[in-house]
Amino acid sequence: MGSLKNRKVLKYLFYAGLVIAVLADFLMHREKIELPWDAVPGFNAMYGFFSTILLIIVLRAAGYVLLKREDYYD
Amino acid sequence: MIQDIIFAKYNYIIYITLMTIGFYGMIGKRNLIKKLIGMSIFQYSIFLFYISAADVSGGTAPILLKEPAVYVNPLPHVLILTAIVVAVSTLAVGLSLAIRIHREFGTLDEDKIIELS
């Protein structure tokens, strides 16, 4: 991953990308609105982020039930 | 009424009785030879049935008759001759099996043979 400095640069680029992606949505021309949230700028960003968090949290919880030792079936 | 049935068809009753005795022999007896005897009685009861069915009272053998007369149907007799041969062969096989079994297990009692094998 290269040096620490490179990492920092990458990090900032990543953040910039986040901001630009959301901002661009405000400027976007929408051809047609098919679903209720198509008109909401940044909805996809929110949805992507929270679904990730949700997935991870729910599955950590599920893991307590579903995960077993590797020799479970032996 | 009942007498009629008994006396007119007594051979059929005997055939059923013999058959039952044969079955009893095969089911109830432990000794293989006795089972074989039961089997033979069972077979012979059927022969009796055939012969009874062929019989005509007062009939004679259908050979060497110059003029028409009441005669006994010969075919069942012939069939039963064949069947008797079969029965005798079966008995022979059965007895030789019994001999082999006795040599192998030293007994003819079914329970003991099952224990030994």
Add this chain to the structure above:
Amino acid sequence: MIDWVPPGIVLIAGAFLIPFLKGRAKRAYLLLLPVITFIDLFFMADGTGWAVPFMGYNLVFGQVDRLSMAFGYVFVIMAFIGMLYALHVKEDGQHFAAFLYAGSALGVVFSGDFLSLFVFWEIMAFSGVFLIWYSRDKASRDAGMRYLLVHVFGGLSLLAGIVIRLVNTGSLEFGSLAHGGLDSYLILLGFMVNAAVPPLHAWLSDAYPEATITGAVFLSAFTTKTAVYVLLRAFSGFEILIWFGAAMAVFGVAYALLQNDIRRLLAYEIISQVGYMIAGIGMGTMLSLNGVTAHAFTHILYKGLLFMGAGAVIYTAGKRKFTELGGLYRTMPLTLGLYMVGALSISAVPFFSGFVSKSMIVSASAHEHLAPVWLLLTLASAGTFLLVALRLPYFTFFGKDSGIKAKEPPVNMLLAMGFAAFLNILIGVYPAILYNILPFPVDYVPYTGEHIVWTVQILLFTALGFFLMRDKLMSQPAISLDIDWIYRKGSRAFMWFVEKPLSAAAQLPVRIFLRIADYLMWLGKNPTRAVSLYASTAIFRLLGRFPGMPPHASEKLLENAWKNYPGEPVKKSPVGDSVILVLILMAVYAIYYYIVT
């Protein structure tokens, strides 16, 4: 005049030549065979060809239309890529099984009737299992066995459906079945087993990770996509499938998240991606069906690429678990790069193949105003990116250094991955190439401003979520429970059940008869005495005592009389038992005949 041969037959027949070739010629032949098949495919004429009369029915081996051609193309391309990837393998049997497997998948695609479809379907199941068994270890043996059992079950269901349909309609023709009825439900069940629709999915995630490195590449491409093809043909517009598919997409991702084995993660990802296709089939609009075909096409290419990448890691590093891998990017940069092409494709990043296909299905759901479906599919999309493009490479190639001295895989593997990667990018950049072969005319434009921006938003914010919570994603050395628990744990119970209670039950009629027989025997020992026993018992019950005797003494007497009934208890005799059975059955028959007349 026949100027082409059903391509499935070419591959299957061609496979039989493999053992006779050696060295370089064999390798050339292995690559040439898919090429020949491709040329053959290219010259296939639209319409119905190769109809063979059989038992009074027409078997159609060459039902050619745009849909079957689209699947045909990608199957042959994948057969080529897979074979290139497997070129270093020395075992003829593996190549043979692979060609048989791919060939039977092609056979299914071009089948115009249910009987030949079923035959190819079964060949596919049975040749596929060898790709698993060639791993030659206990895990793969057991998994392959379970795989077979599930597929035999699916095959039987399919067969039952086909037979019912044949009786009802008198036709074996393979066409739309979306009308319902027992036959189509049974056939649907059979198809859904192969499509790995939960709860019938566990065979896939159970078996594929245990397959050989090269076998898994083939497996990932054909079985589920063949199922998608037949479902597309027979059940498009069958609405329940939308919900099955959407649930499946999320389910697959969710379970993939729990996995520690890289190929098991990818296997669950197949379930998720097939979920999109099933949902698209359920929608049944022109756009969605095009999308399904396109997505099946690209999915074969990128999932093959991903399995090849994972296989390359396992091949050189010898490990297959996140907890044992890490830091491989230094020694395997090429593999990493090619793998990432596949990962970005599956995540539907713009300019990669997944973007132009997956978005068709998602857009179709929007067109139909199926908001919940859109949400579920998008959730799965985010999860896919999280898993395949971020988590898997992060823990395999970056993360803590595992200290494994891995190197790049053999050239043929890299070439195969390179070719697949090239196709993925080509389709992503120039989608017309794919759109031109879809079954319906396409007026869909993937590259619009809003579409790109929204996709980028989802992807970037998913990435943000990943970097914030990546510690939580660290794997544990563990396995996850799934539906296969039922038959993995259940199989032992089943054997016990058969050996003990069930076989006892099978003997039950015999035993009942023997109980009767025992009784008759008991009676037969001394019938008069037995009758008198019954009579005296009846008298005792009625009067409470015997005439002229006190009750207590009467009871004692009766008890003794029962006890002293002649002879010892009846012993069993096998010969006698059999004879009794005969007698009883004879009586049953005679009575039955007498009653029914």
Add this chain to the structure above:
Amino acid sequence: MIEHFPVLIIAVGLLGAFFTPIIGLIRKELCSPWASLITLLQFLISIFLLYQVLAAGNISYWLGGWQPPWGIEYAIDILNAFVLVLVAGVCFSVSIYAKKSLGFEVPGKELPLYTLYILLSTGMLGIVVTGDIFNLYVFLEIGSLAAYALIAVGDRQSLMASFNYMIMGTISASFILLGIGYLYVMTGTLNMADLSERLPELYGRPVILVALALLVVGLSIKTALFPLHTWLPDAYTHAPSAVSAMLAGTFTKVGIYALIRVMFTVISPEYVIETVPVMNILSWVAAAGIVAGSVLAIAQYDIKRMLAYSSVSQIGYIILGVSMANKLAMTGGILHILSHSLMKVGLFMVAGAIIYRTGIRNIYQLKGMGKKMPFTMAAFVIGALSMIGIPPTIGFASKFYLAWGALEAENWVFVAVILLSSLLTAVYFWRIFENVYFGVHEHEEIKKDEVPLSMLLPILIFAAITLLLGLFASLPIGVIEHWVTGVLP
């Protein structure tokens, strides 16, 4: 000469059996080729008869020139000819296999063994070829007596197995004899064709019902239809492998042939289907037998015993198909006579081959056998797949027709039974596959060690025919359908 073929097939066998001891006295080793030669002759004649029946219609041969119903008639239609070819073919192939197998399992007994072998073959062919119902009984006994003796030469337990079989077989034959007796008393004829003409006037008399019950029960014993199968597992398990193979492939099938002949030719289909639903009760008994046989097979550890119970189940299939008595099911049932014969003979021969090489009978000890005997085990796999009913094997074709017939009869229980039993069959064969191909032999290096060619060749031929007939199933199906359409209304 050609017109005498129907009787020649029997005469060749009887003379062959008679001369076997004489040839054996000259040189013991000649017995086996002699038996092969005789059975080959019978096989060739039967093929010719099938050809003739297909080309020129039914054959009626009058023994000694006596016109039926006074003389004995040998009447051959498609069904006869079909079963003839099957029985003679199996007897011939197994006789080749038997040379080494019997030589290993019961050394030094060639002389009586092959005499009995030819007698058994001839007895079975006689049952099939004859058009006289009493003659059928006689041939049944000829075959049975030979079979008892052949079984008894097996291992220690075979003696009691044979004894049990003999008692059961005798009861069976006596019942048949008694049934025939009643029919004769009522009609005064023994010729099958003649009987079928005279019987309709007498339908409704209780004595016909008794005769029917006697014949059904008697033949059920011979076919080992559940629950009268009790003699079969012991007999097949303890008999020499070659004998098990031959009996499994032919004798029970001949019993089924006789059942079909009696039910559908002598007594008319209308009577047994509608007036007295004999077929109804028979089909339920058969369905019970299918499931019970499969389940009991799963519970077995001895490979031959497992195959024997599997036979019980498969016989259930055949009887089920026949007794559902619609055209499809009947075709399936008769086709299953062929397919079960092919697969079961092959499987028993493989079991014999394994015993020949290793002496192993427990299926959990078969580990590594896939490497040791690759060809034999491949044949086993083909037979087993056919047994499960996986295309493109002949077993698939017959099960397909059976299931189809059950659907036609709209009896969902039977459909379920047929499919369920397929799954159970898969279970008990997979246990073997698993051990054979994946079980690891701990101790020794496994070397390829196939059985001699004279044993391997019949095994491979049966496997090949199982596959080939599966691919060209329309061939036998066409023949059978032809017969079925002539019989069923």
